[in-house]
Amino acid sequence: MMLWWVVDLTLCALMIALAAGSLFAATLRRRVIFFIAFGLLTAIVWARLQAPDLALAEAAIGAGLTGALLLAALPTAQPTEHKRDADRLIEWVSLLLAALLAVVLIAVLTTLLPVVDGDPSLAVTARLSDAGVSHPVTAVLLNFRAWDTLLELAVLLCATIGVLNLAPARKAPRHAGALADTLIRILLPLLILTAGYLLWNGAFAPGGAFQAGAVLAAATVVLHLGGGVRLPPFSLAQLRGLLALGLLLFLSVGLVQLAFGQALLQYPLAWAGSLILLIETGATLSIATMLSLVYLGGHPLRDWPVAGDSRDREI
Amino acid sequence: MFSPGELITALLLLSAIVVFAAGTLALLRLPDPLCRLHALTKIDNLGFGLLAAGLALIQPTWIDGLKLLAIWTLILCSSTTNGYLIAHHCVWESRR
Structure with a gap:
């Protein structure tokens, strides 16, 4: 037990040190690298807090994809040399808000929150047999609180539509070399396999659509960075279909229940497992497409947005 | 008393710690970057290899040990390529 105290205290100290590094390091590049390390450590902390779902999501999205995104954004974003009065005002306001938030959080943590250890919560455990899946996190995300997940997908879709209209997608770097191509040929099938495994596993163990989608998007990032191996060509219609698939499947499954006199998104008990897998499969593909586009920072088709069926691509 | 397997594990893990410490130093x-890269890839290849081999010996089932060794193989491939890419970039940048 003593040993775990040492591990936990080290983790806490490292978190604070890395957070300070990502705020105060000398150059922007160093700050980004500190931030990526911070994300990786956060994943370890979630794992230590016995929340493997969050650990997986944090490692894939927080450290991996966000890291790639920030590194790719670096050359265009230079820090301003002198601080203007407006900057100082923003600093003071954020400091004040952060202090306020800290006070409120401490008040909530010390007074309101009942401490529950062991199983997630009795309410979920008691109704788990109605969920169609045996993993409590997936049961909450895709069944008991499916409405929240549906709206999350819609928010992601809106963000992606915004990104699509910003600019053409970022060009792939072309100097990666033969060794990188070989690695990509090894990694790509493994990444796709891992995504499929995470998707299937979501029913009874940590995993699910968001993690699987993030891993698939990582495969796109690897492809883009390598520059040698390319995605097969796709049309605008296919891109739109991929983007909307998750939300449309989710909505139609939910609406069909209304026609049968059930509540929105209330799955029939016998079908719940298969329906959740169907929704998650669609969501995985859509999330992967959305995250890839967010990384690319724009629309990937050359003749955007006129093209109907032209098979042209730049990534 | 410890079994021979556990003793070998302890020996491997201690060597891994030595490699990690020396590599970090x-x-x-x-x-310069190329020398530091050399240290970094040694930690990945040798340090993690010793760690994985040591931990593989004390897994309850043999398949878990095999998974650790598979992870090590993947790390070998990726650290080799990463080392090459970073070195490539360093040379490219110094020529500019």
Whole structure:
């Protein structure tokens, strides 16, 4: 037990040190690298807090994809040399808000929150047999609180539509070399396999659509960075279909229940497992497409947005 | 008393710690990026290899040990390529 105290205290100290590094390091590049390390450590902390779902999501999205995104954004974003009065005002306001938030959080943590250890919560455990899946996190995300997940997908879709209209997608770097191509040929099938495994596993163990989608998007990032191996060509219609698939499947499954006199998104008990897998499969593909586009920072088709069926691509 | 397997594990893990410590020291102290890269890839290849081999010996089932060794193989491939890419970039940048 003593040993775990040492591990936990080290983790806490490292978190604070890395957070300070990502705020105060000398150059922007160093700050980004500190931030990526911070994300990786956060994943370890979630794992230590016995929340493997969050650990997986944090490692894939927080450290991996966000890291790639920030590194790719670096050359265009230079820090301003002198601080203007407006900057100082923003600093003071954020400091004040952060202090306020800290006070409120401490008040909530010390007074309101009942401490529950062991199983997630009795309410979920008691109704788990109605969920169609045996993993409590997936049961909450895709069944008991499916409405929240549906709206999350819609928010992601809106963000992606915004990104699509910003600019053409970022060009792939072309100097990666033969060794990188070989690695990509090894990694790509493994990444796709891992995504499929995470998707299937979501029913009874940590995993699910968001993690699987993030891993698939990582495969796109690897492809883009390598520059040698390319995605097969796709049309605008296919891109739109991929983007909307998750939300449309989710909505139609939910609406069909209304026609049968059930509540929105209330799955029939016998079908719940298969329906959740169907929704998650669609969501995985859509999330992967959305995250890839967010990384690319724009629309990937050359003749955007006129093209109907032209098979042209730049990534 | 410890079984022979556990003793070998302890020996492997201790050697891994030595490699990690020496590698970290080299990463901090060596003069230029290429030398530091050398230290970094040694930690990945040798240090993690010793760690994985040591931990593989004390897994409850043999398949878990095999998974650890598979992870090590993947790390070998990716650290080799990463090392090459970073070195490539360093050379490219110094020529500009």
